[in-house]
Amino acid sequence: MQIFTFVLMSVLVFFAGNPARTIAADAPVHGTFALFEVEPTWTTLSSDEKTKGVQEATALVESFKDRVTFDSYWTYGLTTDSHFLIRLQSSEAKINQELLTQLAGTGLGRHLDLEFTISGITKGLNYAPDFPDLLAQLKAAKYEGDPSTYVIMIPTRKSAEWWNLSKEERVALIREHTVPTIAYLKTVKRKLFHATGLADADFITIFETNNLEDFNNLVLALRMVKEDKYNIRLGSPTVLGTLKSWNEVGALLAK
Numbered sequence: 741m742q743i744f745t746f747v748l749m750s751v752l753v754f755f756a757g758n759p760a761r762t763i764a765a766d767a768p769v770h771g772t773f774a775l776f777e778v779e780p781t782w783t784t785l786s787s788d789e790k791t792k793g794v795q796e797a798t799a800l801v802e803s804f805k806d807r808v809t810f811d812s813y814w815t816y817g818l819t820t821d822s823h824f825l826i827r828l829q830s831s832e833a834k835i836n837q838e839l840l841t842q843l844a845g846t847g848l849g850r851h852l853d854l855e856f857t858i859s860g861i862t863k864g865l866n867y868a869p870d871f872p873d874l875l876a877q878l879k880a881a882k883y884e885g886d887p888s889t890y891v892i893m894i895p896t897r898k899s900a901e902w903w904n905l906s907k908e909e910r911v912a913l914i915r916e917h918t919v920p921t922i923a924y925l926k927t928v929k930r931k932l933f934h935a936t937g938l939a940d941a942d943f944i945t946i947f948e949t950n951n952l953e954d955f956n957n958l959v960l961a962l963r964m965v966k967e968d969k970y971n972i973r974l975g976s977p978t979v980l981g982t983l984k985s986w987n988e989v990g991a992l993l994a995k
């Protein structure tokens with residue numbers, strides 16, 4: 741009996757101390773996006789100081805790898821007032837915050853300005869199960885493009901009028917939203933985070949693609965459906981960048 745109690749307690753302690761492992765398949769993922777600009781003071785550092793600063797930041801990211809899924813994107817030249825965007829995904833927004841707070845104390849972080857940050861959570865589908873014909877097409881669609889090179893992050897907000905439509909009306913409008921999008925799944929990957937009450941947006945949409953012309957046409961098609969009349973914010977900011985590993989971002993910064 742004592743052995744059983746010991747094993748049970750060990751299992752409970754193990755899971756309590758490893759939050760990433762406790763995420764059930766349908767538990768929300770907490771996503772935090774942080775857009776950084778490197779301060780001019782960084783350029784006054786010696787090459788060794790820059791390398792050390794980047795190494796400290798890299799060691800920190802590495803130390804969170806069991807708890808945080810970390811993606812980085814180089815935005816300099818494509819998005820105003822920024823050098824890179826990071827996306828943190830974990831079981832709790834506070835874990836994302838912990839990483840960002842510790843990052844600020846590294847040799848690199850001391851020269852970074854956090855220009856924009858926003859958090860949201862993933863949820864199950866609200867509408868698509870009500871149009872199973874299109875849902876089947878969504879599930880069947882396969883990405884066929886070359887590996888993605890671009891990221892686009894677009895926060896969106898809907899009007900009060902939208903939220904006060906009946907569920908049936910919203911289903912009909914989202915169905916209309918979905919129709920033109922299916923063809924684009926060949927070249928565009930997407931992910932949606934819900935942010936109502938957590939940010940000044942209702943959704944954070946993020947896309948990866950190798951084809952910006954397709955992406956531009958996709959968004960144009962979505963601006964031409966009735967659902968778009970309920971969008972009172974699209975972007976602000978829209979963040980455009982290129983996919984880079986953290987080591988690649990570090991190398992660009994250390995130059």
Ligand code: HEM
Pocket residue numbers: 864865866867868869878894896914917918921922924925928930932943945958959962
């Ligand atoms: C290949 C491209 C796209 C596909 C296949 C797609 C498909 C869908 C589907 C099926 C839903 C309903 C999800 C549900 O059932 O809860 C949805 C929701 C949504 N989509 Fe798209 N979409 C695409 C592109 C876009 C773009 C480019 C934007 C905006 C820039 C966008 C913004 C949204 C938003 C904000 C929602 C949430 C709406 C709500 O829950 O009220 N989508 N999309």
